[in-house]
Amino acid sequence: MKTSNPVLARLGQAAERERAAGYAPTGPYGQPGYPQQPGYAPQGYGQPNPAAPGYPAAPGYPAAPPTVAPMSIDDVVVKTVTLLGILGLSAAAAWVLVPDALVRTAWIGAALVGLALGLVISFSRMANPALVVAYSVVEGVFVGMVSKAFESLYNGIVLQAVVATFGVFFVMAMLYKVRAIRATPKFVRGVTAAIVGLFAVMLINLVLALFGFDTGLRSGGPLAIGFSLVCIVVASLSFVLSFHEVEEGVRMGLPQRYSWTAAFGILVSLVWLYIEILRLLSYFQGDD
Template sequence: MQSKNPVFARSNEFKSGGYATFDAPSSGRGAPPADASASTLEEWYRKPSATPTQSRRMTLDDVVVRTALLGGVLVLGAAAAWFANVGLLLAIGAALVGFVLAMWAQLSKKVRPGVMFAYAAVEGVFVGAISHAYSSLYDGIVGQAVLGTLGAFAAMLIAYKTGVIRNSPRFTKVLTIAGLGYLVFGLVNLAFAAFGGTSVYSAGGLLPVLVSGFGVVLASLFLVLDFDYVEQGVRNGLPVKESWRAAFGLVVTLVWLYLEILRLVAILRGDD
């Protein structure tokens, strides 16, 4: 069972098969046997390594710290774009560059913290520009969207940890189909609006609320996949460097969730 967050789906390290499914590390001591037991893995990690930092296993604290670092850079980029009041063209350019950087970080077999930080900075410019544009129309909307994002994150984390929502093959399959459908819908809607049509989100009535609300729920549920595969990574005893990949996946999902909530709040306030 693979995570459908593209960051984790690309990485063998976060599969449930454990560290025995990884490519052999470059520490000079090779990978543990495919049938290694927990005690064998413990002994393997204690062996001398050409790169001592790789002998330490990833912990939840490592993921939290790196998520905070990437999130901090994103917030700084957003603040810079906000106060500079960057234009729409620069915002679109930042979004495209951010997409390329995200794909680079995702598709690379090597963990690339530098690329991840670059993504956070560039994506922050896009988020800051979009947030400023919405704020000029609806006072206080950014604070509402931030609180909504934090609330959704906390709710999904509690639901996951208490077992109310758990990952499963069926859950992953349904969420994947829904995510792909939502992506196709978004691209079609964008193309339709670009050629003079009316966007679903500006059509008025209940439909925009339902569609945007679906996007918020979908992004929130993807957090469950992220939590599950972070937990799998910690349980499988990944090297500490893999915490960067886990943190990056969470940041990508949180940015998506924030933008969906921002749009939903704007639609709701526009109907007042």
Template sequence: MALGGNPVFNGKNFRGAKQAPPVPQNPYGQQFNQAPGRAPGQVMDGHAAWSAQQQNMTNEQLQQMYNQPAAGPADTGRMTYDDVIMKTVACLVVLIIGAGVTLFVAPALSTTLMIVGALGGFVLALVNTFKKQPSPALILAYAGLEGLFLGGLTRILDGMYPGVGLQAVIGTLAVFGVTLVLFKSGKVRATPKLVRFFMIATIGYAVFALINMVMMWTGAVQSPFGLRTELTIAGIPLGVFIGILAIGLAAFSLIMDFTSIEEGVRAGAPERYSWVAAFGLTVTLVWLYVEIIRLLAILRGDD
């Protein structure tokens, strides 16, 4: 996996998750390396085993065996792109359901659920990130809690600046689609230099976000978005520049997610790791959506 990518994939290197292929079997259940008349566990070399099998099979049986399609990744319990797509869709469906709850309940309850979703989602994000084996239930629970948070956030910002919610959804889908096309075309890759820049920029952004949060909580700044709107550069709120940087970082995080998934499929990782891939994509998409809707709100507030 690309070093410095989505922390969800750290410690779950797909390249180290290869499965040993199952022992080939003929359509009638007898293993190729077990010759008739030999004790169980007494193994023959491949050529001798195959010759012994041939002697005990009719031409019709041989032809039937040859006509069978080769086993694909899904047949051998390995991760496939279809697995990742279906599980990512499942996470997003649960997320949308959670968002729908906070969008349509009473305002006071919506705010409470948003806070619960934010705190619960953060806790489950850590649990799922450091958990050795993926848990579908915990991953879907994370998606549902993040849905509560995103729905509440969207309700607040869309109430202040009508239309930003829909614009943020469209923007998130657009960035995801463009990033995927660029990755598939090979025009953008997670090179070591870009990964190092991503790590440095992400750490810097995290430090800024932490300082900004503390200043807002302590009342040091009174602006709705803290330093993002309190400070300006050439008359443009600092949050615009920070937001564009953050969206770029989230987009590059998608590139590294795609790289990890590609490596997992190529390495023949176990099928359960498709849940890790779906979780990683969900985490990045949540981050991307939050940055886009916040940037849109800052731009609308500056009008």
């Protein structure tokens, strides 16, 4: 169960602890494996039964069922769609219910709460579905408020950004599926470093903006366009990291509830990509 990804390594350690508490990994061909219990023996004719020497075990006779099921790709797909549905409903509700005068306040508040929840989820050693769902709700408010603000300035821009976001996502999924892009250790380190670097730059830019300094990164000029393009490229490549983590998590036999953590990673990339595409489109239609 070796992996160069620190997140997967941490989750793998948690999975090992759960196995020690009664979880059994999958067996051949993906069927659930079963912990050996007194009185049961491996399936198959003629195999010795340690609980009853001299008597073969009955074919296919199950042991006690595993206490925790392993995650699968289907689990991640279902959880991702669920989180997107929650985010969409939350965004729609915020769009309709929050008055125009409070859009900016709700936008900033949701961004701060979402950042806090995201950090807790990212650095947590255990999967927490409740926190992931809460994050989706808060991010829905954030996305709804940002979308409402941009749509009030540029009619139709939200639909364009949504279509472009999911278009990029499906293209990256296809490229990963055919192995046109591979999550090699060097690739993972490079994209991870780029993500950390970009968020550091955005944080510094935000702090400077609060003190009245305009760096030009979000002003709509050539520098802002270039910065958004870089962010869009890196956000797109981050899907490769998420797809790789899902595959590795399934291979490592992580418990099923860790599919929420995998879906959370995909959701974060989708929201980031959407916001950057929304910004980029606005630069070609006028100032923010």
